[in-house]
Amino acid sequence: MKKNLKTIIWSVLFLVGILTACTTPSVQDKTDSEDKELTIVTSFYPMYEFTRNIVDDAGDVSLMIPAGTEAHDYEPSAKEIAKLQDADAFIYLSEYMETWVPKTEKSLKNVNSIKATEGMLLLPGTEDHDHGSQESHDGHSHDYDPHIWLSPYRAIQAVEKIRDGLIEQFPEQTTVFNKNAAAYISELTALHQDFEEKLSAAKQKNFITQHTAFSYLALDYGLKQLPIAGISPDQEPQPSRLAELKKIVDETGIKYIYFEENANDRVAKTLASEANVDLLVLNPLEGLTQKDMDTGKTYISVMKENLSALTKSTDTTPKKELTASATEKTVYNGYFEDEQVKDRELSDYAGNWQSVYPYLEEGTFDQVFDYKAKLTQKMSASEYKEYYRHGYQTDVDQIDITENTMTFVVGKKEYKANYTYAGKQILTYEAGNRGVRFLFETTEDTPYKYVQFSDHGIAPNKAAHFHIYFGNDSQENLLKQMDNWPTYYPETMTGFEIAQEMLAH
Known part of the structure; x- marks a missing residue:
């Protein structure tokens, strides 16, 4: 009897040992998973800045496109794609900005992509002056204008999309992401209100830019962008476009032409010289330089600089108001014989x-x-x-x-x-x-x-x-x-x- 009891006790202890061995690793794995810092890769600077403010200490947020690199021309290297494959999430703006994303996504496994413009309608990527139905740059189609981040009003929407995407992928961080996003959106809302207040009273509503990057800013704050070139900053404008803009400068008394430090500014300088006006920087924020980032510049601080530069034009009374552009007399618009x-x-x-x-x-x-x-x-x-x-x-x-x-x-x-x-x-x-x-x-x-x-x-x-x-x-x-x-x-x-x-x- 004692022998049987002893045998039973040892059997029970052995069984408990097996169950403990089986269950302990899974508990440990769960603990490790909960404690693991998230690794999030973002495509270009605005996506990095928006995501960094949402995630804060809850994860490591890195920038894929190097500081100061022209985002329109970027193509990821094999090393960069490998780093992306190891990430928990990848955040980008739109296939119309990061044209390489659709192809890259097909090669990724178990990496969650979050699109910051998901569900957002985009403006057409061409203007009448582009003289074509579709712009192209190095074989990349630009059917729609992706530059939504240059309007604080739409930057808020992008932050909300990124926040919601992160919460969906990592629900255990819901409280943290909501709290951080709310604080950042409060700052962006103040920026939006500053733009509204200062630009709603614009005397001169027209401003000339190096390329069509500020359409959303102009639309949301009641201005009219007059771009030299199209969606790509390196696009060469037609000579007739330069002549047209010079005439507008002469007639309205526009005193500034806005150029971009990180892009080829030759055409902007040529027009400014011929029209005898000054050049000012309007930063498209596609990629801050490393120096700018090291000195603490942010999306909000640079957008404030952009607003200050814009008001130099908008606070000036024009010599002449531009008449609204006449409807293009095409068959689609109802003009035919x-x-x-x-x-x-x-x-x-x-x-x-x-x-x-x-x-x-x-x-x-x-x-x-x-x-x-x-x-x-x-x-x-x-x-x-x-x-x-x-x-x-x-x-x-x-x-x-x-x-x-x-x-x-x-x-x-x-x-x-x-x-x-x-x-x-x-x-x-x-x-x-x-x-x-x-x-x-x-x-x-x-x-x-x-x-x-x-x-x-x-x-x-x-x-x-x-x-x-x-x-x-x-x-x-x-x-x-x-x-x-x-x-x-x-x-x-x-x-x-x-x-x-x-x-x-």
């Missing part, structure tokens, strides 16, 4: 199309209306939303079109019929521009007997989106309809993609 208009077939509109109205109701287009309000200054964002709410309103959720048929989808009901072309009508609007309606109709029993398309096109071409007018009364009555134009985009597009496309046009 009658003989240019050609008949079209239903196949131009073939595809599966979704109504944009639900996206408007969900708030997906609110950023578009905010942009439009600031760009045009004709209506407020809420007024634009109400205008488009009435324009887009419809109960037709989807329209599926083949070469001969249209199917209107309303909830769970479908109305399908064969349609034939019934001609075209040119309409002249109050603003002086014109539009073309392409008419189709059916003899079948359907609530959508008469249909008219308008897609800014005037000749056979595959539609990218369209406005449509439909009813069961007559084509003549549809032609009178001007304030309700249900709009449809391909069903494969997300609401965000549609909003970005709308802003680009």
